Structure formats: structure tokens, C-alpha cells
Amino acid sequence: MGRSPCCEKAHTNKGAWTKEEDDRLISYIRAHGEGSWRSLPKAAGLLRCGKSCRLRWINYLRPDLKRGNFTEEEDEVIIKLHSLLGNKWSLIAGRLPGRTDNEIKNYWNTHIRRKLMSRGIDPATHRPLNDADNPAQDQEIQPSVAVTNTISFASSASAAAVVVKQEQDTSITSKSSMFCGVVKINNNNNNNEDGKGTMLEHCPDLNLELTISPPRLNESDEPLKNMERSLCFGLKNSSVDGNIGNTSSGIRNNSTGASYDFLGLKTTGVWDYRRLEMK
DNA sequence: AAGCGCACCAACCGCCTCTCG
DNA sequence: TCGAGAGGCGGTTGGTGCGCT
Numbered sequence: 001m002g003r004s005p006c007c008e009k010a011h012t013n014k015g016a017w018t019k020e021e022d023d024r025l026i027s028y029i030r031a032h033g034e035g036s037w038r039s040l041p042k043a044a045g046l047l048r049c050g051k052s053c054r055l056r057w058i059n060y061l062r063p064d065l066k067r068g069n070f071t072e073e074e075d076e077v078i079i080k081l082h083s084l085l086g087n088k089w090s091l092i093a094g095r096l097p098g099r100t101d102n103e104i105k106n107y108w109n110t111h112i113r114r115k116l117m118s119r120g121i122d123p124a125t126h127r128p129l130n131d132a133d134n135p136a137q138d139q140e141i142q143p144s145v146a147v148t149n150t151i152s153f154a155s156s157a158s159a160a161a162v163v164v165k166q167e168q169d170t171s172i173t174s175k176s177s178m179f180c181g182v183v184k185i186n187n188n189n190n191n192n193e194d195g196k197g198t199m200l201e202h203c204p205d206l207n208l209e210l211t212i213s214p215p216r217l218n219e220s221d222e223p224l225k226n227m228e229r230s231l232c233f234g235l236k237n238s239s240v241d242g243n244i245g246n247t248s249s250g251i252r253n254n255s256t257g258a259s260y261d262f263l264g265l266k267t268t269g270v271w272d273y274r275r276l277e278m279k
Numbered sequence: 280a281a282g283c284g285c286a287c288c289a290a291c292c293g294c295c296t297c298t299c300g
Numbered sequence: 301t302c303g304a305g306a307g308g309c310g311g312t313t314g315g316t317g318c319g320c321t
């Protein structure tokens with residue numbers, strides 16, 4: 001037995017929304033608020049699927065939507081976040097007030113992919129396009145044991161400073177505008193003789209299990225301590241709190257009153273990224 | 280002016296996760 | 301603990317507009 005349809009398809013309109021349908025939906029939500037999407041069409045007198053109503057509202061009718069072209073700054077934020085989160089469009093949208101996941105997804109596929117390609121960067125991996133020719137290099141920054149990468153974000157006005165730490169006493173630090181560039185690997189167990197670690201022109205591979213969690217300092221991390229004290233896992237935007245807090249990514253709301261930046265973005269409060277895992 | 284191809288984006292579809300009884 | 305219903309997400313599709321020939 002298959003899944004029951006979300007609505008009675010035989011009596012629902014499909015395709016583009018008319019002005020009258022938009023007006024009905026807007027006035028109903030103004031009067032009754034969002035939610036109960038399945039029962040909304042009937043209550044609002046719309047011959048639409050509840051999902052369709054929700055999508056129309058979220059992606060087009062919501063009053064707080066920002067229409068118009070994406071700015072350079074928004075572009076860079078999307079690229080940064082995509083390099084960290086992958087195709088988690090709703091999470092990315094949560095960092096861009098007034099933008100929807102659908103809009104960002106479309107924008108990514110039509111503009112940013114091409115933009116990255118023109119820069120010689122693979123939009124899927126955020127690595128140089130010719131990197132695929134040399135998979136052996138990937139091995140260098142992949143630990144040979146299964147570990148959980150812990151990623152911390154440092155506040156920065158100019159660029160995201162990202163620290164990737166791994167269990168097994170291996171740490172990787174990366175500081176670049178796109179989480180891509182010079183990566184320094186300090187392996188306490190297997191350092192170079194000069195103790196400077198291995199410098200690679202690479203992006204760390206985040207395709208494995210990804211965890212974002214509070215920084216955990218080792219004694220060997222002394223140079224990082226000052227910076228990490230100011231680290232934040234802050235994500236707060238009053239317009240998206242509920243959205244993010246309800247995602248399935250394990251992000252929990254934090255009621256602290258401090259104000260932090262996330263990836264160099266000004267925010268007005270805090271989201272606790274204690275755990276954010278991608279499998 | 281007509282035809283064609285391409286880019287853009289709104290909307291749909293199916294699956295997954297969460298919530299609640 | 302389990303199952304059903306509802307909400308949410310990401311991938312994909314299809315309509316439309318625009319530029320080029």
C-alpha cells in the first residue's frame with residue numbers, strides 16, 4: 001500500500017497561481033496565521049494542495065521576502081555556507097534574511113555554479129577543478145582513521161576563519177574566504193621534522209560526517225586559545241529562529257543574550273550549533 | 280518576423296523527519 | 301513503542317521571457 005496523497009488531487013488546481021488565489025491565501029494567513037497547511041486550502045476556499053499553499057506563501061507571498069538581485073556579499077555568504085553545509089538550502093537560507101531556500105537553490109544552480117566554474121572551482125566540492133586529477137592529494141588531508149571533524153567558526157569582518165579540529169590529536173586549520181585555499185595540517189603524532197606541519201593548497205574534505213560543535217582546546221592549541229575564546233556558534237535571526245530550531249539537523253535554540261557573528265555576519269543573537277551533522 | 284535555444288524561476292513531487300495519540 | 305498524519309526539505313520539471321540567427 002502506497003503513501004496516501006497529501007491532498008485530493010482530482011479537485012485541486014495546479015500550475016501558476018492567480019492573483020485571486022494569492023489574495024485569498026494572504027488574507028487567510030493574515031487572519032489565522034501560518035500552519036495547518038492541509039486544512040488551510042479548504043478553510044481559505046482554495047482549490048489547492050496544502051503543500052502548494054505553504055510553498056506559495058513561503059517562497060513568494062511572505063511579506064518579509066527580499067526581492068531583487070543577490071548582492072556580492074550574499075553570493076560570498078552562499079558560497080561559504082555551501083562549502084560547509086552542502087545542499088542544505090534551508091540552513092543557508094536561514095543566514096540570508098528575506099531569501100528562501102528555493103530562491104537560493106535556483107540562484108546557486110543558475111549563477112553561482114557558473115561563477116565558481118569560471119574561477120576554476122568545482123561547485124560540488126569547492127576544490128580546484130583539476131583536483132580530481134590528483135586524488136592522491138586528497139589522501140593527504142584525509143585522516144586514515146575514522147574521525148569526527150569538529151568545525152568552529154571565528155568571527156571575522158573580512159573573511160570566515162574556520163578551524164577544523166579532529167579527534168586523534170590531528171588538527172587542520174583553514175583560513176580563507178571560501179573555506180578553500182591554504183590548509184595547514186598539524187599532526188601531533190606525525191609532524192614534519194621542522195614541526196611546521198604540512199601546507200597544502202587544498203580544501204579540507206567535508207564530505208564525511210560533519211559535526212559543528214563548541215571548540216575543544218588542547219594544550220597544544222595555545223596559539224588558538226585567544227582566538228577561540230571569541231569563537232561563536234551563533235546563528236540567530238528572529239525571522240528564522242523557528243525555522244532553524246525546527247530543522248532535523250539537531251540545531252538547538254539557545255536563549256543566551258549574547259550577540260555573535262557567524263561567518264563574519266552580523267547577527268542579533270545566538271543560535272547554538274552544538275551539533276550539526278550531515279551524513 | 281519567425282524560429283530556435285537558452286536561462287531563469289515558480290511550482291511540483293517524493294521522501295524524510297517530527298510530533299502526537 | 302509504534303503508526304499515522306503533518307510539516308519540511310531537496311531534486312526536478314515545465315512555463316515563460318529574452319537574445320540570437
